[in-house]
Amino acid sequence: MALTIGVDVGGTKIASGVVDDDGRVIERSLRHTPADNPEKVAETVADAVTELAARHQVEAVGVGAAGFVDETRSIIRFAPNLAWREEPLRKKVSELVSLPVVVENDANAMAWGEYRFGAGRGESHVVCVTVGTGIGGGIVLGGELYRGRWGMGAELGHVQAVPDGRPCGCGNRGCWEKYASGSALLLETRKNAEADPSSATHMLRLAGSVDEIKGEHVTEAARHGDAAALEAFDAIAGWLAQGLADLAAILDPGRFIIGGGVSGAADLFVDKVREGYAERLTGRGHRPLAEIRVAELGPSAGLVGAADLARLR
Numbered sequence: 254m255a256l257t258i259g260v261d262v263g264g265t266k267i268a269s270g271v272v273d274d275d276g277r278v279i280e281r282s283l284r285h286t287p288a289d290n291p292e293k294v295a296e297t298v299a300d301a302v303t304e305l306a307a308r309h310q311v312e313a314v315g316v317g318a319a320g321f322v323d324e325t326r327s328i329i330r331f332a333p334n335l336a337w338r339e340e341p342l343r344k345k346v347s348e349l350v351s352l353p354v355v356v357e358n359d360a361n362a363m364a365w366g367e368y369r370f371g372a373g374r375g376e377s378h379v380v381c382v383t384v385g386t387g388i389g390g391g392i393v394l395g396g397e398l399y400r401g402r403w404g405m406g407a408e409l410g411h412v413q414a415v416p417d418g419r420p421c422g423c424g425n426r427g428c429w430e431k432y433a434s435g436s437a438l439l440l441e442t443r444k445n446a447e448a449d450p451s452s453a454t455h456m457l458r459l460a461g462s463v464d465e466i467k468g469e470h471v472t473e474a475a476r477h478g479d480a481a482a483l484e485a486f487d488a489i490a491g492w493l494a495q496g497l498a499d500l501a502a503i504l505d506p507g508r509f510i511i512g513g514g515v516s517g518a519a520d521l522f523v524d525k526v527r528e529g530y531a532e533r534l535t536g537r538g539h540r541p542l543a544e545i546r547v548a549e550l551g552p553s554a555g556l557v558g559a560a561d562l563a564r565l566r
């Protein structure tokens with residue numbers, strides 16, 4: 254049994270784990286991300302790896318990172334939420350741990366984890382859409398992770414959905430993630446609650462005021478039948494459906510996987526996404542419909558995928 258370590262470096266947490274070749278996590282470690290200091294991030298990753306490697310015979314390390322990773326899987330060119338600019342993370346970590354290291358975009362790592370061990374099993378053409386604060390993407394075509402020429406492919410959240418729309422952290426306007434992510438869900442809900450507080454009675458009891466409404470309030474209020482929350486879920490579902498139909502026009506996958514934090518409330522919107530997708534798909538009625546499934550590995554998908562990509566390096 255070959256063991257590798259997967260590391261998922263997010264904006265607030267660094268999750269690491271020893272993973273076997275069936276995608277099982279044998280031991281985990283969780284650390285805080287020193288987000289404003291690239292040197293410290295590399296050291297924290299190396300510390301976590303060293304600690305785990307002392308107790309297990311591991312052969313390589315895969316690091317999933319929330320940023321634009323170059324085609325050699327070594328350098329993080331840029332990260333919207335961390336202080337990385339042209340950061341040679343692979344070199345730094347491999348020098349500190351004396352093991353082979355590969356660096357992957359975190360959404361690519363998640364998609365790979367789901368493809369190999371989760372909701373993507375058994376399908377060779379998979380598009381994974383990670384719906385959280387923003388939208389991340391990962392594409393598997395013919396059983397291969399598609400990275401693009403420069404490693405920057407599958408940034409699905411930044412396809413323009415609305416000309417001159419809401420400004421995005423990437424510098425453009427109207428990006429899909431500004432309409433179909435968890436942040437958009439919250440924005441929509443607050444707008445609805447403000448326009449008609451009687452449509453948000455349960456939610457306002459939970460949150461106190463419109464400004465204090467959080468993601469978990471939206472989900473709970475939707476389950477209690479608050480129209481403000483249910484309509485916001487419908488709006489997000491519509492934008493997701495449109496985006497998936499557009500992706501199918503380009504990629505024609507056999508399966509979409511919806512993951513990320515918002516997928517925890519998938520029962521509130523995934524049927525609407527399936528419906529809307531079928532209504533918007535080009536050539537509908539004359540082609541098979543891709544399945545739309547909910548991710549299965551939860552928050553572990555990134556580290557499991559990164560560990561597997563390190564094994565297959």
Ligand SMILES: [Zn+2]
Nearest residue numbers: 411421423428
């Ligand atoms: Zn954008």
